[in-house]
Amino acid sequence: MLEKKIITQLRNVVGKDAVLTSREDLNAYSYDGTTTWTHAPDVVVLPTTAEQVSQILKLADESKIPVTPRGAGTNVSGGSIPIKGGIVLCTTRMNKILDINKTNLTATVEPGVVLQDFNIALAKQGLFYPPDPQSFLGCTIGGTVAENAGGPYCVKYGVTKQYVLGLEVVLANGYIMNLGGVTVKNRTGYELIMLFTGSEGTLGLITKITLRLIPMPPANKTMMAVFDDMAVGGQAVSNIMASGVVPAKIEFVDNFVLRRIEEMTPMGLPVDAKALLLLQADGSPAAVEAESKQIVDILKKSGAKEIKVAKDASEAAMYWKMRSAGFAATFGAAHTVMAEDVAVPRDKLVEFIRKLDEISERTGFFICYLGHAGDGNLHPSIFTDIRNKEEFARAQKAMEEIFEAALSLGGVLSGEHGIGLEKQRFLKKAMDPVALNLMRKIKTILDPNHILNPGKIWEEERV
């Protein structure tokens, strides 16, 4: 519990209705998109300006109160859970789009702007911001920067970090620091912007973001391919990438997820398919025509059982809506869903799929997966029940094997969801110890009292 004095001070900073303290309201900030992690904060604060954020952090730093930054709470790694209580600093009311510049191809936004609201505003001006985490209806841009999120478009266009040009960050001591600017080129000193991009709220509070944009590609085409073997589907992805064409998106859905989606929203999906690839080509109409021909050709040669090319925008939208229901399909399947986020090099995708099959067979756990096949970023999920201690322990063991398999192929622990609480047990295995130590030192320099999102990324020990 916090002292009453602190609550009063917070109210003085942001106003009465921007400080939530009732048990009911605290409960609403105790969870995120994960199935197992919950912890309530002592207070929730909803600032509207960087100055307010600065004052809140100063106050917290002086009294050593934990501060957990939160956007929309859609992350799936436990990142926004106030595991040590204290203050949840929520940015949802900092939601102004400050500038969209068609000549510079940049936009400047407050961190609480919801990605879809941003997309709608850009589309009106014929502009496009590619990083598209499938939580775009909920997630905030601040959250996506703090998680360095990616999505289907990243095969061709890269992840969030490729688009961040400038940041305003409030440091733990309350200093409002500016980094970068609006130019695409900037060689002034270290790339400190990259330090905060993907920092999961542990280094500072992002209060303003300048992003690089591109013009909206004038045409696109969506294709769906059916396979009766996962690995054959994986090979098709490798074949496409090696052929010199880079589709905008290549997504993977397995039979289990496919069936669940069809169950939830019947749309006539081929429920017998062992694996489904969803692809999109985009660009000028002529390029799209040529590329999609080439893609369809390779898909056929690679053994696709059935290929559908969406006739129009509404059919395409249906397929992509199906893809975005994948999360609900997986997470609704069991009491506890361990959904992982490993990524392997694209040329190891088939080998990785084979290893998953093998682990599933050996451990007896059904492993379902869907994900960004074009990036080698699958989300293998194990269904279990945390209330069943023995089974849960075995499930964790199986998950560890999945990590190891990915790492042994030159892959990484997390492609896009971040470490948060969920994956910190494995961090030591996945990182060079010297680099890990360097990270800790950086953390301590920027946040000496460890008030910012304590308990995340690594199991805390002071350096």
Next chain:
Amino acid sequence: MAKSKQDRYEQIKRFEADLTKCMKCGFCTFWCPVYQEERIEPSVARGKNMMIRGLLAGELDYTKEYADRLNKCTLCMTCTANCPSKANIPNVIVAARADMVKARGLKFPYNIIYRWLLPRRTLFGRVIRFASWFQGIFLPKTEGTIRHLSMFLSALGKGRNIPQIAPRFLRQMVPVVNKPPGGVKATMTVGYFTGCMTDFVLPDLGKHVIDFLTRNGVEVIVPGEQGCCGAPVFLGAGDFDTGRKMADSNVKAFEGLDYVISDCATCTSALKDYPKFLADTPEREEAYAKFAGKILDISQFLVDVLKLPASAYKPSAQVKGKKITWHDPCHLSRHLGITSQPRQIIKSIPDIEYVEMPNADRCCGMAGSFSMYYYDLSKQIADKKVEAIKSTGADIVASSCPGCEIQLIDSLLRNKVPVKVMHIMELLE
């Protein structure tokens, strides 16, 4: 212990499937009209659902804050319509309201109004009439037929522009049996559920509906024993006991009729909700289900059952040459899936121009008692609707829910937007 806990959350347990379906993805934040204004997690379906889970887990209790968060939902169903898991959180919210009311009772003045007044139709009419006298004495007429209601009704209206109580109620204007005029053969008989608003405030609309139907060969029965649909009582306030009494008497009032039509989307939807929320015995289950099967929205009846030709829809004098847009009431579009029929009717009218407004099915923020508890919030939600209406350049916004219509009239007046609000039936000659 386990038994008493079971009873305590009896209604919530009936909707446990919806409660557990939520995956916490947070997509509902994008759609929820309340969240879009407040931008805090307890406003949105995910937060409310987790609050109810907290209650079941024994972590939360019936507090003032709990009641407040639970009540702050318009039940517009936009969250459910867009939920990847199809979790119907509004179901859970209504059920949770019911369990809370059962445990804690209703607060003044709502206990008097809901438990005692609304179920007594004639008395309710007299009280409203009484209040309307004062309305005329104490307050000047504002624009059009809109006045500020005084006295105890203003406790409900909170100073909003609400329509004047009619000098004569519909039930006093029309007989029980309304036969087609001479020369027109009766092809069908329907019951007409008039609803409180049409009966007490918009009797001319009711009269018009009856005339339109009889002219088109439909015999219209207006049973005197019918009462309030119960929406504010069992959906808004969670008072299922009183809701059952109202449901029973409405079911009885329309016995023997194959179709019951209503010109109020909220009433239509509430009548159809009887089996879902109020059926506590096998007998009621059967009776309510049968009753719900007879209920039709007026536009649905005209298009799907009566199958009137386009030529039957002629413009009334005041709409000729006008530009008309349509607002989808939540209770019609998302609750009942009726969106094409009213559009088909309006588009059939010659000499008018139809224009679709952006986000026509976005909640207007009325939601009955919601707008009494949270008038300011309700206004903010409505202002977005006003913007959408304005952007069409329409002269008239049509709808088919008197609740929405009151909200639209109030909001358009407040924003000084000279667009006329009409019921879809008023567009027709």
